[in-house]
Amino acid sequence: MSYRAPAWLPGGHLQTIYPATYVAKPPVVYRRERWTSADGDFIDVDFVDGQPGKPLVVLFHGLEGSSNSHYARSLMDALRERGWSGAVPHFRGCSGEANLMPRFYHSGDAAEVEWIVRKLHARAHGPVFAAGVSLGGNALLRWLGESRHGAEIVDAACAVSAPLDLARGGAALSSGFNMLYTRMFLQTLKPKCLAKLERYPGLFDRAALLGARDLYAFDNVVTAPLHGYKDTDDYWHRASARHVLHEITVPTLVLNARNDPFLPGEHLPATASKAVTLEYPEEGGHVGFAVGPFPGRIDWLPRRILDFFDQAAPAATRAPGTAEACEA
DSSP: OOOOOOTTSOSHHHHHHHHHHTSOOOOOOOEEEEEEOTTSOEEEEEEEOOOTTSOEEEEEOOTTOOTTSHHHHHHHHHHHHHTOEEEEEOOTTOSSSOOSSSOOOOTTOHHHHHHHHHHHHHHOSSOEEEEEETHHHHHHHHHHHHHGGGGTTSSEEEEESOOSSHHHHHHHTTSGGGHHHHHHHHHHHHHHHHHHHHHSTTSSOHHHHHHOOSHHHHIIIIIHHHTTOSSHHHHHHHHOGGGGGGGOOSOEEEEOOTTOTTSOGGGSOSOOOTTEEEEOOSOOTTTTOOBSSTTOBOOHHHHHHHHHHHHHSOGGGSOTTHHHHHHO
16 A cells, blocks of 8 residues: 555645644544653553454654654554554653653663563553654664564564654754754753753753754753763764664564655665565655545554554454455
């Protein structure tokens, strides 16, 4: 089921902004759980409860995303229709309440993904699938590659619009129209950091934080030092998922539009392990993939994700008629 953008929605920027802000998101009723981490912090996980024995899909959101993001609600709604269960774990500080520890979250947070997936797997009564979007997709791929066969507790995985090369993506977001996205991220990241400084005085340089005008400067002040990296260059290099694509053994779909403003198509990796399907449609923007006549729909992406899971999972785990429904 290849993607084709509607004629009325041209270009990577419109294909990114319009689906996220103007297409109606389906209503989803979540059940929230709060989990305590080993370091005394917490995360909030929002669930859609399906039928016993049916698959569970865990979705890792993007930078400053949440269970309310358009892609999260569209996927969770699709799971509800199938009777599957869904879980959207919030990275620390993204559930509407500040986390307790100095750390936040980052693109290479494989350890956090590991903890969450293993906890979900231990309580699941059916197949477990994992999906990640943007930053969450990169972190998921890092876990899949670093864990290798240890990640086979999930039956299949999908990463959507992941910044596979953080340095190239960071450069793309640091100039021109793309600064719109950078300013949007910094508008929420900076207040969170200022609140954290009140709790932990001296944690990082307040003046440098306030002076950060792009993600390179922000990551240099906050993300890199808080999470064990020397600086932004070290973080962007070591956390990039492109380095581990050849180590992945779980059936995995990597879906990136070539006109994604966050990572231009010329920087997309050309090879990966035989378990990985690289799917690079010409259009779609960053987590956009709107379809249909105006005003459009955002159901193509969940259908593509679930179609991949259908094909990767053993036939016995599929609900009757699942594959046919996805191809309709």
